[in-house]
Amino acid sequence: MRRLQELPIQGVPATLEIRSGRWKCRNEQCARETFAETLAIALPSARKTRRVGELVRLFGHAAGGRVSERLLTRLGMPVSDNAILRQLKSHVRKQRKTEPLRAIAIDDWSWRKGFRYGTIVVDLERRTVADVLKTRSAHGTAEWLKEHPEIEFVSRDRCGLYAQGIRKGAPSARQVADRFHLMQNLRENIEREMTSVSRGAGRPRLPAVAGDRHEVVRRQSRLSRQALFVNAKRMHAAGRTFGDIAVEIGADRRTIAKWVTLDDPPDRQRSTIKPSSPLYFHEFLERRWAAGDRSGRRLFHDVRNRGYIGSFSHLERLLATWREGAPGLTPSPPPQPPPAKVEPLGETQAIDPATGWQISPMVAASLCMKPTPTLTPSEAAKVGALKEASPSFVVMRRLAMRFRGLLQGANPGKLDRFLHDARRSGVSSMQQFARTLVRDIQAVRNAITEPWSSGQAEGQINRLKALKRAMYGRASIELLRARMLPLEPNEHEK
Numbered sequence: 486m487r488r489l490q491e492l493p494i495q496g497v498p499a500t501l502e503i504r505s506g507r508w509k510c511r512n513e514q515c516a517r518e519t520f521a522e523t524l525a526i527a528l529p530s531a532r533k534t535r536r537v538g539e540l541v542r543l544f545g546h547a548a549g550g551r552v553s554e555r556l557l558t559r560l561g562m563p564v565s566d567n568a569i570l571r572q573l574k575s576h577v578r579k580q581r582k583t584e585p586l587r588a589i590a591i592d593d594w595s596w597r598k599g600f601r602y603g604t605i606v607v608d609l610e611r612r613t614v615a616d617v618l619k620t621r622s623a624h625g626t627a628e629w630l631k632e633h634p635e636i637e638f639v640s641r642d643r644c645g646l647y648a649q650g651i652r653k654g655a656p657s658a659r660q661v662a663d664r665f666h667l668m669q670n671l672r673e674n675i676e677r678e679m680t681s682v683s684r685g686a687g688r689p690r691l692p693a694v695a696g697d698r699h700e701v702v703r704r705q706s707r708l709s710r711q712a713l714f715v716n717a718k719r720m721h722a723a724g725r726t727f728g729d730i731a732v733e734i735g736a737d738r739r740t741i742a743k744w745v746t747l748d749d750p751p752d753r754q755r756s757t758i759k760p761s762s763p764l765y766f767h768e769f770l771e772r773r774w775a776a777g778d779r780s781g782r783r784l785f786h787d788v789r790n791r792g793y794i795g796s797f798s799h800l801e802r803l804l805a806t807w808r809e810g811a812p813g814l815t816p817s818p819p820p821q822p823p824p825a826k827v828e829p830l831g832e833t834q835a836i837d838p839a840t841g842w843q844i845s846p847m848v849a850a851s852l853c854m855k856p857t858p859t860l861t862p863s864e865a866a867k868v869g870a871l872k873e874a875s876p877s878f879v880v881m882r883r884l885a886m887r888f889r890g891l892l893q894g895a896n897p898g899k900l901d902r903f904l905h906d907a908r909r910s911g912v913s914s915m916q917q918f919a920r921t922l923v924r925d926i927q928a929v930r931n932a933i934t935e936p937w938s939s940g941q942a943e944g945q946i947n948r949l950k951a952l953k954r955a956m957y958g959r960a961s962i963e964l965l966r967a968r969m970l971p972l973e974p975n976e977h978e979k
Contacts, residue, residue: 487524490533492540493561501526501534537562538572545573546972549956570964577967586615588638590663590942591647593621594949599794603962605949605969607942609640614945617966626650630658640937642666643925662928663939664892668854671888671918675881676850678914682832682877714750721745761795763788763803774807835874838866853882856889880910897930945969 491499505522526534544553550566557564588609593602602621627650640661641647713734720730731738758765766788785797835844852868871878907919922929
């Protein structure tokens with residue numbers, strides 16, 4: 486007798502009781518003595534019919550474990566959340582991809598931002614997820630690509646790990662740089678240039694003051710704190726309690742209790758150095774520097790292995806002071822003179838005519854990338870102010886419009902001329918952008934000629950993030966993969 490869970494009847498759970506035959510084998514050499522009769526409506530050893538199992542998998546794939554458990558119970562098909570997820574993962578493990586992959590997009594996603602990353606692979610032709618990998622590495626990417634030698638196109642961002650993995654695992658595949666990331670890299674370079682041109686951007690114009698503005702602010706803060714200290718001492722001498730003084734001057738009661746025992750206000754203590762600061766590894770870096778190791782990238786790799794969680798640019802700022810011959814450190818050999826750079830003349834602060842505030846580098850970079858027909862009247866006024874104040878902005882906007890036209894067209898022959906003009910533009914950020922394009926020139930050419938991009942991968946990553954957060958961050962790679970991959974239709978649906 487087999488009992489199988491069947492679809493409910495008018496919302497009432499239903500169970501099929503089926504009496505099946507069992508046959509005995511008369512062959513004494515046979516490993517099995519009896520054989521049970523197979524059923525067309527259920528798998529062997531299953532406790533649900535095929536169509537109930539299909540519904541359970543669909544609910545689990547779309548809504549997860551606990552939500553599906555509540556919904557199925559309300560519909561008259563009670564199943565535990567663990568059983569739902571177990572059946573979903575088992576079904577995905579048994580799936581076999583038969584369709585060959587021709588064009589894919591590959592990108593990373595974060596288990597924990599800044600610490601651990603995984604990889605997602607998207608089938609661009611079928612617009613579905615092809616696979617989800619646990620790690621982000623060149624070796625893992627190469628191994629996966631070796632299992633799919635039929636791949637012809639791989640769209641990726643500017644990550645060097647994926648470029649290296651594609652060269653190792655699929656050397657015959659054509660790499661396509663994502664056009665969105667190319668434009669984003671250009672915008673970042675423009676913003677960096679505008680930041681160097683106009684310091685203190687985004688702040689309103691202030692009356693001219695003698696000395697550094699930040700020093701003025703710090704001095705005013707010290708004077709204000711000194712006044713609070715004097716008032717606290719005076720009120721305590723008049724017999725006021727610590728609580729009354731704290732309420733009146735807006736300080737903590739324990740701070741008042743400490744101040745009344747001192748003659749002068751204490752200096753502010755420096756915050757504890759954390760692993761995000763290169764100074765946390767100062768002794769190690771100083772030993773390596775004294776030993777003659779001056780490579781920023783190599784030192785960055787070494788301190789990362791020792792727990793450094795800061796950025797490369799933060800470390801480079803520290804090393805720059807050492808290269809300039811900071812006291813107590815052995816100065817590095819004098820660097821070779823950089824290529825001659827024509828500094829743009831006449832750079833002044835660009836003021837928004839509508840507000841009187843200085844236009845920030847972020848806004849300037851965004852406007853520099855925007856075509857003239859799409860500008861609003863206020864944006865057009867800002868662009869006009871930027872052109873009048875900054876000759877560099879004029880050069881960068883002209884090059885940005887040319888690069889946008891290159892990506893929208895299908896003529897890679899104009900790319901060489903663009904790179905030549907960018908290198909001779911006299912703007913350091915555009916020269917840097919041209920150098921990065923040259924290092925990945927073939928992928929950039931393919932971005933101009935091929936229709937593929939990583940837009941689908943970005944959309945699937947948003948979906949993955951939503952699933953991961955809905956599962957409270959406790960999802961394993963197996964469950965994430967089961968919910969991201971498309972479910973194959975059942976046999977009766979094909």
